[in-house]
Amino acid sequence: LPPESATYKVATTINRNPAVHRAGTRIEASWTFTSARTEAPATLPVSTVRFLPRLALDSTVPAGGKQTFPVV
Numbered sequence: 001l002p003p004e005s006a007t008y009k010v011a012t013t014i015n016r017n018p019a020v021h022r023a024g025t026r027i028e029a030s031w032t033f034t035s036a037r038t039e040a041p042a043t044l045p046v047s048t049v050r051f052l053p054r055l056a057l058d059s060t061v062p063a064g065g066k067q068t069f070p071v072v
Helices: none
Strands: 006-016 026-035
Touching: none
Parallel strands: none
Antiparallel strands: 006 026
16 A cells, blocks of 8 residues: 555446346445554454355245245
8 A cells, every 4th residue: 555544445236147146137336444554564354245045045035024034
């Protein structure tokens, strides 16, 4: 990293085969953080949110209903 503090963004995208993944064919994630050069190696924290809804085998839920799910 450059010696001065700066804002960085790491982004990733995955496109999945719609014949296999009909309900979710594209996933995007990005992390924005501020950092600067350090004297020693440093770990940058990265967190994600994952949720686990109860879905049918075809990754669907009935329309018009309320859905609740845990965030892990």
